């Protein structure tokens with residue numbers, strides 16, 4: 587099965603309105619001719635509206651970086667999938683390692699978030715990945731297995747129509763130390779195997795697994811050349827239109 591590449595930019599806690607709109611508008615022009623790759627940018631909540639306007643009518647979709655498990659109510663500081671959709675998002679990132687690490691998000695909470703986001707009509711990029719300590723301690727497979735089995739527990743076949751998995755080894759995020767294409771392939775194949783065991787061969791075959799962690803224009807092609815690497819979730823290099831556009835184009 588050929589899987590449509592999915593390349594997303596996670597802007598994290600960066601870009602006020604001015605630079606956000608400028609970046610999005612520039613990107614729109616740079617990737618205008620790209621077909622066959624799904625492109626998503628995930629800015630901070632406060633600029634979603636402005637960025638959405640800047641990319642209107644383009645081949646770039648809008649995503650949120652997080653959402654809660656309720657539609658509305660007394661949950662100060664949270665945002666719902668319905669609110670993200672209302673401002674034009676079609677995607678949301680769930681379970682980024684920074685959410686797990688700094689905000690204490692557990693597998694159980696992330697499972698609830700993923701289910702609720704899907705039930706609310708958003709597509710989900712569900713992040714997993716081991717720390718350096720876990721990898722060096724021989725725990726990588728066990729960690730990925732736990733994150734997949736608990737994080738995706740109870741998802742339906744229909745949920746998988748709008749769900750991608752992002753493998754982001756924590757040691758490669760923001761460090762400049764990218765996983766080798768072989769390391770990425772090994773982890774992605776392992777994760778696909780987990781999905782096959784937990785769900786079905788058809789779902790495992792169809793689900794897109796993105797790689798994230800120090801993706802740059804000059805390593806994108808080699809990583810994408812691996813059979814189980816179906817796209818990227820890009821941090822730092824997504825903050826500038828030219829480098830993100832170069833990643834999209836180099837991955838073709």
Ligand code: 13P
Nearest residue numbers: 596759760799800821822
């Ligand atoms: P970097 O590309 O900056 O390493 O970040 C990756 C990431 O965390 C994307 O979600």
